[in-house]
Amino acid sequence: AVERTLSIIKPDAVAKNVIGEIYSRFEKAGLRIVAAKMLHLTREQAEGFYAVHKERPFFNDLVNFMISGPVMVQVLEGENAIAKNREIMGATNPKEAAPGTIRADFAVSIDENAVHGSDGPDTAAQEIAFFFKENEICPRTR
Numbered sequence: 001a002v003e004r005t006l007s008i009i010k011p012d013a014v015a016k017n018v019i020g021e022i023y024s025r026f027e028k029a030g031l032r033i034v035a036a037k038m039l040h041l042t043r044e045q046a047e048g049f050y051a052v053h054k055e056r057p058f059f060n061d062l063v064n065f066m067i068s069g070p071v072m073v074q075v076l077e078g079e080n081a082i083a084k085n086r087e088i089m090g091a092t093n094p095k096e097a098a099p100g101t102i103r104a105d106f107a108v109s110i111d112e113n114a115v116h117g118s119d120g121p122d123t124a125a126q127e128i129a130f131f132f133k134e135n136e137i138c139p140r141t142r
């Protein structure tokens with residue numbers, strides 16, 4: 001089925017100037033960018049987005065990293081988009097990510113791992129709504 005998923009290019013990858021290279025990976029995988037914005041997250045936004053992790057030991061480091069610079073946030077649409085995006089991102093820990101994946105190629109550590117992608121249909125819907133109003137999403141008409 002055609003799905004939508006929420007993707008974030010994190011501050012490490014924005015700083016490395018590889019937004020375009022990562023967008024190219026999405027496009028080559030058949031994922032369409034149907035919404036996008038660059039943001040420098042506030043602490044409140046980062047804490048809200050990652051609220052599910054707030055009891056985890058890495059929560060503070062995660063929030064501080066995510067507000068350390070601008071991020072690029074996008075909605076990707078396509079057949080099986082959630083799993084497809086996870087496949088091209090590679091494992092959360094870049095040291096375990098398959099060769100040729102975004103994290104293997106652009107990330108150095110589990111803390112600074114270049115990209116985020118929704119992990120399932122419910123989180124995708126929630127995460128998309130966190131950043132985008134319905135009228136900010138632009139499905140293809142041709």
Ligand code: CMP
Nearest residue numbers: 053058062092110111112113115116117
């Ligand atoms: P992300 O998919 O954005 O979701 C939460 C992030 O926390 C994750 O990517 C990692 O960058 C970061 N993180 C740091 N340590 C861990 C850990 N031990 N397990 C999972 N995520 C971690």
